[in-house]
Amino acid sequence: MLLSQPFPTTSNPAAPEPSSLLAPAIRQPPLPTNTGWLNFILKEGSAPEYIHPYLVQCKDxxxxxxxxSRVVDANFIYQAFVPDLTIRSNSLDGGKHVVSSFDDLSVTVEFPGGMVVPLVRGCPYITLIFDEAASLQLSTIHAVIEVxxxxxxxxxxxxxxxxxxxLIYSSDAVNIxxxxxxxxxxxxxxRVALLTGNEATEEVLDSFSSAYPLQGHAxxxxxxxxxxxxxKGGWGELLMLSLPLHRELMSYPSPDNVQTAVTYRSMDGDMHAVIGDSWTLNEIPICVGWYSTKGLTDQCCRDIIASALKNDVxxxxxxTTDSSYFMGRQ
Incomplete structure (x- = not known):
């Protein structure tokens, strides 16, 4: 049945106005509330976000x-962010990034100076696109031993x-x-990728550096x-990273497309590279049922359950909180 009018609206203290770090074209409801890139738009948008296998920060x-690296305690485990490599395209510090688009598996972030970064989950490379000539600035918190x-x-x-x-790849010559x-x-x-292995790893990363993912759909x-x-953009075949669960369920592409020479650690298990711009994962159906030895035929049992529900209400x-995280708990 079609509704004659939309659902009524209500004021939500835990949902402020859409972030200015969202591009105007996507700053309209329904808005994402639990995505894997929300740190890019919350508050100043500077909290790192985990885009397997890298932690990525958008700041200044x-x-x-x-x-x-992992920090392990008896009560928790987390990944420590260190700005190993920082890239910008404007000559001065400052300015804000903007999330310009997103989908199931990716988010695209635009930076001052014309740098566009499609962050696609599970990509061994970070890809930066410059549609117009712009400055390219690289820096690191570490000491540079060799270039x-x-x-x-x-x-x-x-x-x-x-x-x-x-490893830093470029579509045209650049002097660093x-x-x-x-x-x-x-x-x-x-394109930027950490070299996690030996010469065999480097050869695979070299071979697939020309094709880059732009969006992803599940x-x-x-x-x-x-x-x-x-x-994808560029040319050639796409190289993406798979988790152990992916490989366990993967029916396409074939196991021959898995490149174990390219391996990255992650919070969800070792990631191996897979050649191909589409995957098919098939789960084995499991029968799920419910069985009660006594059931709830007695009215007394029903009254007990109803009473417990009323107590919960x-x-x-x-x-009273204005935090979207803790509001869910309340």
Whole structure:
């Protein structure tokens, strides 16, 4: 039945006006309230967000990338953010990023200076797109040990004193000095990936550096089946990272497409690279049922349950918090 009028609205103290860090085109209801990138728009939007396998921070008009270490305690485990590599496209600190679009598996963030970053969950590279010539500035919290240049200056290998080695690919030649200074404007695509293995790992990352994901969609319309599909740019085949559960359920592509040479750790298990811009995961159906030895035929039992529910309702208190997180608990 069609409704003659929309649902009534109500004031919610835990849901303020949409963040100014959302682009106007998407600053309208329904708004996402529990996405994997909400830290990019809450408050100043500077809290890091985990986009497997990297922690990513958007702050002062710059993008900082961290391959996080784990801090383990008897009561908790979390990933420590360290700005291993920071990239910006404007000459001065400051300015704000804007979330311009999002979908099931990705969020696109735009930065001052024309730098557009499609952050796609499970991508071994961070991709930065410059549609117009702009400054490219690189920095790190670590000491730079070495910067090596390869292949007509479209690939650079940067080694830090913390033992990390990062690969920087560019669609056009770019000159990066030994202290990460770029003395030229750049137009095109830059991709950054942490080298977590040996020469075999580097060869795979080299081979698939030209195709990059822009968006991602999860199709759950078929029972017991999930299909992931990524929209890509560039050329060549796409390389994405899979979790153990993905590989256990994956029926397409074939196991031959799994590149175990490219492995990243994550909070959800080791991630291995998979070649292909679409995956199909098939679950084994499990019969779920309910069985009660006695049932609830006796009116006495029904009265007890009804009384307990009434007590629950009576225990409810007025919501006083303005925190969207703790409001859910209240």
């Amino acid at each position: 008009g710059a993008l900082s990338i961290s391959y996080p 090596s240049t390869f292949e007509s200056s479209t690939k650079h290998k940067v080694t830090f004193n913390n033992g990390q080695t990062w 000095s030994s202290n990460l200074v770029v003395n030229q404007d750049f137009k095109g695509v830059v 199709d759950i319309s078929c029972p017991f089946e999930i299909k992931y599909k990524w929209k 009576a225990a409810l208190t007025k919501i």
